[in-house]
Amino acid sequence: xxxxxxxxxxxxxxxxxxxxxxxxxxxxxxxxxxxxxxxxxxxxxxxxxxxxxxxxxxxxxxxxxxxxxxxxxxxxxxxxxxxxxxxxxxxxxxxxxxxxxxxxxxxxxxxxxxxxxxxxxxxxxxxxxxxxxxxxxxxxxxxxxxxxxxxxxxxxxxxxxxxxxxxxxxxxxxxxxxxxxxxxxxxxxxxxxxxxxxxxxxxxxxxxxxxxxxxxxxxxxxxxxxxxxxxxxxxxxxxxxxxxxxxxxxxxxxxxxxxxxxxxxxxxxxxxxxxx
Numbered sequence: 001x002x003x004x005x006x007x008x009x010x011x012x013x014x015x016x017x018x019x020x021x022x023x024x025x026x027x028x029x030x031x032x033x034x035x036x037x038x039x040x041x042x043x044x045x046x047x048x049x050x051x052x053x054x055x056x057x058x059x060x061x062x063x064x065x066x067x068x069x070x071x072x073x074x075x076x077x078x079x080x081x082x083x084x085x086x087x088x089x090x091x092x093x094x095x096x097x098x099x100x101x102x103x104x105x106x107x108x109x110x111x112x113x114x115x116x117x118x119x120x121x122x123x124x125x126x127x128x129x130x131x132x133x134x135x136x137x138x139x140x141x142x143x144x145x146x147x148x149x150x151x152x153x154x155x156x157x158x159x160x161x162x163x164x165x166x167x168x169x170x171x172x173x174x175x176x177x178x179x180x181x182x183x184x185x186x187x188x189x190x191x192x193x194x195x196x197x198x199x200x201x202x203x204x205x206x207x208x209x210x211x212x213x214x215x216x217x218x219x220x221x222x223x224x225x226x227x228x229x230x231x232x233x234x235x236x237x238x239x240x241x242x243x244x245x246x247x248x249x250x251x252x253x254x255x256x257x258x259x260x261x262x263x264x265x266x267x268x269x270x271x272x273x274x275x276x
Contacts, residue, residue: 002031004033004037004249005250008042008210010214012045012046012048012051018068022067025038025068025071028249033247035077036078037080037208039083041083043062043084043085044056045224048217048219051217051219056085068081069106073104078101078103081100082154088135092135095134099114110152112154113139114155115157116160126182147252149172150174150176151172151176153175153176158193159189164197168203169267174254175206185225201233202264208228211226227240228241
């Protein structure tokens, strides 16, 4: 299967972002992509809660979801929307950071709400409190495409190896980590973490990313690391998209999963243990 990662630089304007995302998706399909993946928060990046409340929508009304579902159906492709920031009915007004797998008929095959919230003090004047605006999910999700089983995860989830282990134990052969990664932690940990998840799981790791400084109507502009990655089940980096926007098409050969797991049968060799 030919797949493609989109690397985006979205603003806090979902309407404009949808135009740019759709253009890149069509270009990737023109190059043969049958499975296209977008980054985390494809619809809107904003540090302003007021701006988010103004432009974000619930799932049923979200223009990005509707537009990309229609585009997947028109192109006849599988589409992973890395995530959308969507309104919920939570009494405290928090949003969901929700990933969607879209089938070639435009139907929603699976949803996943990001479990691990990025609440950190990085230093150098950089801090995040994702849980202040987003409610964490509680359910790990695997989903079936015709050629393989997909394990759904988002950005900060990559730091929690027990989640990837649960996904591969449930049959996942491909793990996805669509992201809007911090430049500081990206430079330090991005490649190492994603390669580790692939190596320990014997799975493909696909990580479409946001990149650059994101235009903001309100609030402080945010910057992200870029470097969308494709890592094969042996841990080799096959695609590193650098820091420019665009798309990367590659061959997703699922036979490599069985080959890697046969050479290093870590999943079979894993044992329960007592303590500590």
